[in-house]
Amino acid sequence: xxxxxxxxxxxxxxxxxxxxxxxxxxxxxxxxxxxxxxxxxxxxxxxxxxxxxxxxxxxxxxxxxxxxxxxxxxxxxxxxxxxxxxxxxxxxxxxxxxxxxxxxxxxxxxx
Amino acid sequence: xxxxxxxxxxxxxxxxxxxxxxxxxxxxxxxxxxxxxxxxxxxxxxxxxxxxxxxxxxxxxxxxxxxxxxxxxxxxxxxxxxxxxxxxxxxxxxxxxxxxxxxxxxxxxxxxxxx
Numbered sequence: 001x002x003x004x005x006x007x008x009x010x011x012x013x014x015x016x017x018x019x020x021x022x023x024x025x026x027x028x029x030x031x032x033x034x035x036x037x038x039x040x041x042x043x044x045x046x047x048x049x050x051x052x053x054x055x056x057x058x059x060x061x062x063x064x065x066x067x068x069x070x071x072x073x074x075x076x077x078x079x080x081x082x083x084x085x086x087x088x089x090x091x092x093x094x095x096x097x098x099x100x101x102x103x104x105x106x107x108x109x110x111x
Numbered sequence: 112x113x114x115x116x117x118x119x120x121x122x123x124x125x126x127x128x129x130x131x132x133x134x135x136x137x138x139x140x141x142x143x144x145x146x147x148x149x150x151x152x153x154x155x156x157x158x159x160x161x162x163x164x165x166x167x168x169x170x171x172x173x174x175x176x177x178x179x180x181x182x183x184x185x186x187x188x189x190x191x192x193x194x195x196x197x198x199x200x201x202x203x204x205x206x207x208x209x210x211x212x213x214x215x216x217x218x219x220x221x222x223x224x225x226x
Contacts, residue, residue, distance in 0.1 A: 004153075033214055042115075042201060042217040043154075088153065090215070097161055098169060099144070099203075099215055103153035 003027055004089055004102035012108045018077050021105045023089030025070040032072045033090040034063050037104070043088065046074075079109045113137050117202050117218035124192040124225045132187040132221050134202030142205045143185040144169070144215070145177065147198040154201065160185055192225045199223070 005024045013019050023032065031050045035043040047056045052067025060077045076083055090101040118133045136143065144159035146169075156169030160179040174196060176188040185204075189196060199222050203215040 035217075042219040043203075043215075045214040045216070048214055090154075097142070097159060097167070098156055100156065100170075101146075101154040103151060 003093070003100055004091060006087075006089060006102035006105050008105060009103070010106040010108075012110065013079050014110050015080060016078055018075065019079055019107070020076075021074040021087050021107075023072045023074070023102055025091060027070070027093070029065070029067060029070050029072075030092050032063075032065050033099070034072070034074055035088045035090060035101075037086040037088060039085065046087075076107075079107075081109045081111050083107060084109045115202055115204055115216050115218035117200075117221050119221060120219070121222050122224070124189075124223065126193060126225060128192050129188070129190050130192065132189075132200055132202075132223070134185045134187065134218060135183050136185075136202075136204040136216070137183065138204065138206075138216065139182060140204035140206055140216070141182065142213070143179065144203050145175070145185070145187045146201045146203065147171065147196075148201060148220075149198050157187065157200075189223075194225045197223060197225045 003026050007022050033048050034046040037043045047063045049065035055064040062075045065072045086104045088101050088104045090099050115136045141162045145157040146154040148154050155171045157175050158177040160166045163182050166177050199220050201220050202218045205213040205215050
């Protein structure tokens with residue numbers, strides 16, 4: 001959905017490096033979801049953020065929601081080849097029955 | 112728990128043919144939905160359902176029909192396939208709608224090619 005813009009579209013990093021992926025919404029965010037998709041597979045839920053300023057971490061992945069800026073960032077510390085894949089942000093709209101997603105960020109991690 | 116199961120994994124159709132993509136979940140989820148994923152377009156919502164007997168349109172519903180006769184199943188029908196429907200289709204479910212706190216659980220997708 002163009003309502004959710006992700007940047008960058010693709011990213012290649014050396015193993016061990018940190019990286020950040022951004023997701024910006026053109027409309028009010030009621031909640032922001034991050035998913036990871038391995039190439040050729042389904043989406044795996046990573047984290048959900050609901051309140052402005054909320055920050056959650058899982059292993060080496062940290063996500064934060066800036067409600068005022070209508071933006072979320074996903075930060076990976078000390079990247080590993082296992083982090084490679086497509087990261088997508090998603091959000092609820094309108095009557096809360098519709099989940100919309102950004103176009104995704106392709107991440108490659110070079111060993 | 113199998114989670115969300117989609118069949119088939121791959122399908123090739125000729126223009127004008129019809130087919131049904133199957134989706135089943137064993138988590139007793141009320142909410143189910145269908146997405147298509149195209150390069151550079153991300154995931155786009157086709158149809159969704161908030162419970163048995165209730166369906167509604169998403170962003171790109173044209174050319175697709177759905178029904179929800181049971182909580183477990185949410186099939187997607189292509190009545191007359193077109194090359195523009197070549198895509199990867201994902202089915203997803205969650206515990207409830209309108210809550211804003213239930214993540215979607217995805218199937219592994221169906222890769223459809225229409226020639």
